[in-house]
Amino acid sequence: MTAATLSDVLPAAAQDGYAIAGLVVLGWEDALAYVQAGVETGLPIILQAGPGCRKHTPVPVLGKMFRHLADQADVPVVCHIDHGYSIDECVEGIEHGFTSVMFDGSKLPISQNIDTTAAIVEKAHDAGVSVEGEVGFVGYAQGASSAATDPGEAERFDREAGADALAVSIGNTHLQTDKSAVIDFSRLREIEAATSIPLVLHGASGIPGELRREIASTSRVAKFNVGTELRMAFGQALRRSVNADKAVFDRVALLSPTVDAVKTEAVRVIREIGRP
Numbered sequence: 001m002t003a004a005t006l007s008d009v010l011p012a013a014a015q016d017g018y019a020i021a022g023l024v025v026l027g028w029e030d031a032l033a034y035v036q037a038g039v040e041t042g043l044p045i046i047l048q049a050g051p052g053c054r055k056h057t058p059v060p061v062l063g064k065m066f067r068h069l070a071d072q073a074d075v076p077v078v079c080h081i082d083h084g085y086s087i088d089e090c091v092e093g094i095e096h097g098f099t100s101v102m103f104d105g106s107k108l109p110i111s112q113n114i115d116t117t118a119a120i121v122e123k124a125h126d127a128g129v130s131v132e133g134e135v136g137f138v139g140y141a142q143g144a145s146s147a148a149t150d151p152g153e154a155e156r157f158d159r160e161a162g163a164d165a166l167a168v169s170i171g172n173t174h175l176q177t178d179k180s181a182v183i184d185f186s187r188l189r190e191i192e193a194a195t196s197i198p199l200v201l202h203g204a205s206g207i208p209g210e211l212r213r214e215i216a217s218t219s220r221v222a223k224f225n226v227g228t229e230l231r232m233a234f235g236q237a238l239r240r241s242v243n244a245d246k247a248v249f250d251r252v253a254l255l256s257p258t259v260d261a262v263k264t265e266a267v268r269v270i271r272e273i274g275r276p
């Protein structure tokens, strides 16, 4: 299977009441675990390289790694840049094998957000690459607070930017370690009524599994970004591994047990929201 784009996998999910997991990658072990989880479930996945990942490992390396993993898998694998904050960051991804980019213009005035997203869409679509945008602002636990998505701005973004998916802020928050999100369903319904684009929820670790399932099956939310709960599984597995035998110092030996631990959690996440 070759690498896929958001426009290959999200429209059917949005229409048929399921969603695809956007899985936050920080290195080789979690990326491998996610692709193994996709293969085991037989469902598409989205591998995401966010700002932290790109700070740690150069984008050309990540592009090659993601595409190599996608080529080995028999399910669609979207190779996605998460939270690109400039045209240059998105173009770097497009030039290095990513099949999808997110431009995060959520802190910009809406006209500037739309214009910049549209400029990236033009370059991306020419290269066969999909684009996710954001309207409203999804805040961070112990950080910047959220600004809920305005349905009128979402409508204008959908009409003018030409993006393939839209991230919205409806009670979801990044980096939540407990499942305490309160989702504003009436705002979600207003956004759905005003737009026709597949919707994305960032910060899905803070949303309980059964609520994720309910949102996926009853709305046009077609992509849930999950990072924190998978990073917690990785950290706990690595700590167990490091503490298990004080004589072990080899990096590969220490890291190897994290793959199965992360894969188990990823399988659960993918199935929870995935095509029944």
Ligand SMILES: [Zn+2]
Binding pocket: 083, 138, 174, 202, 203, 225
């Ligand atoms: Zn995000």
